[in-house]
Amino acid sequence: MPDFFGRDRVLWMVLGAFVVSLILGLTSVYFVYLYLPLGNGENVLVTITPGSTVLVIGRKLQSEGIVRSGAAFALFVRLRGQEAKLQAGTYDLSPSLSLGEVAETIINGDVIDSSIRVTIPEGLTLPGIGLLFEKQGLFTQGEFLQALQEVDLPFAYLESIPPGVHNRLEGYLFPDTYQFPPDVHPKQVVRIMAARFNELVPPMFASSPLSHRYTLHQLVTMASIVEKEAVKQAERPIIAGVFFNRLHRNMRLESCATIQFLLGTPRPLLYADLEIVSPYNTYRHLGLPPGPIANPGLASIAAALNPSETRYLFFVAESDGSHIFSLTYEQHLAAIRQARR
Template sequence: MNAVKPTFKWLYLLAIPPILLGIVAFFGWSWWSKETAPPQLDAQSSSTPGKTVQVQIPQGTASQQIGRQLETAGLIRSTQAWKLWTSWLSFNNKQGGFKSGVYRLSPTQSLPEIADQIWNGKVVQLDYTIPEGWSLQQMANYFESIGFFKAEDFLAATRDIPKDQFSWLPDNLPHLEGFLYPDTYKIASDSITPKLIVRQMLKEFERVALPVYQQAQSSTNFSLLEWVTLGSIVEKEAVIAEERPRIAGVFTARLKQGITLGSDPTVEYGLGIKQTQDQPLTYAQVKIPNPYNTYINQGLPPGPIASPGLGSLKAVLNPENTDYLYFVARYDGTHIFSRTLREHNAAIAAVRQQQSR
């Protein structure tokens, strides 16, 4: 076999597209310089070699803007290197594109490693926590405060009842109050939308709470909506877990005897206010008519006033068999329970006297 002459080898080399030659040369310098020199850190970044930096890439960010963001964060040395790398991806028709989301990156990673992570959407898993007893409005304010989305966008999503996916949801719900299960969740940072979070929380209610009701359905007179509604009232009234069955027992007894529930949290919910120790509900506020005012209206309100936890939901199904009909908060988490209105009024006076000291 005849050997190829050197002159022909040079001709083959000249046939390589200039952009590939430029990339090879540039990355040879880029990789070497990154290994031999410390990264330039942005003043706002706490990154140091060996530590990770959290970078958020919004939806629709151009690739060159991503490069500038990475350079500012001290993760790459040059936006020119990033530009050449993205050109190489385009030249080779690599499928996909850079994905939005939150990424945890390290200055010790090479530029191709960082690009690969963003190209393939290897985003950070974010946590969010919804405490028991929160209303939809509290959730909305929380999501806006942590930068997920606007409060109103979340509330709009809760008014879209997904009966097609969750056929067990009660009919004619105006919103999903009470059915978004309180818990700590993980979600990919590139897929945070109000709709997705609503579905995630409904699935958790379906997994955790719904089976509890279904197992007790034959032994309870409460519909699903009534169960969650009373559970939400117990959740808002009870502070100490041990008192939940007794509080549920008081409300169950009042319902059976046709006595109004007289629950402060229902009045607060209907008026959109929050009473405090220094500013309790006034008699005038308690007399304001609204569908959720259980001082005026007999029976349960139209729907839940918050998202109850499993403890309160179970208490409604297994209430304490009690002859107590009243209770008043001591403001230390406990309550004074009374059998008669006279005892109840005396308990209220005792609590007020103690608070005035």
């Protein structure tokens, strides 16, 4: 007797296997279709915010026309065990990328650099730094100066600043090259620059032979004067040595740079300027001014912390920015005549 039931069972098994194979094949074809690039088109900037899940990222990529299916993107990343490696940022993505290439771009963190690069030269005052930021389009000079008054900073070096100093952070925003996001708040900029100072200068101060005689604030003040007086790199420690010699002999520093600080806008000095009534006028007052007159760079700070051992008491600038150093006032007068030839 023929086994019709057995034959039917085999038929159904073959049919079932065919259907399963067909489904798997179609699924594979569909997934390959989803994996393939959408095609040619303009690049799109896609911003992935911190904390976004893989599904949220997938939906965003789909809505921006970068991948065919956000769900397929999420599945692809999860199957590879790389969900936790997706990185936030702004990406420049093309529809011509495959789903795998899009995933690799985000996993590798190949973000575009939309930050603004700003170089702060040595020797700028705080208003000068604020004006530079304004020209870069980050924020106004006024907003920067306001942030200086309101910002809270956790750094111990600020304890050496005496009360009542004009612009208490003058001298403490380190000149360097920084990169800021275009929407950065001025307070954050102040924190970053002050943190850079904290990273570099206090360790140098701790190893300075003058750290037991002067406060950090006093030495930063000296560094700012050296910064404004010196042009030639090799002369910075010598100029610092001259000023310390004058301090130790109870002589006025007589630094033209301190007068320029009072004037605000650089111009040739008049004899009347030397009579300006201010503790920053080192032609009238003994000792250092109350605080820095600029934000010095590392070379001037190093010179103030480790000045040259010299007997010079005077110097005068020549036309090329170098200086003639003298031991006596008579030699200094002769040097002035020489420099003016």
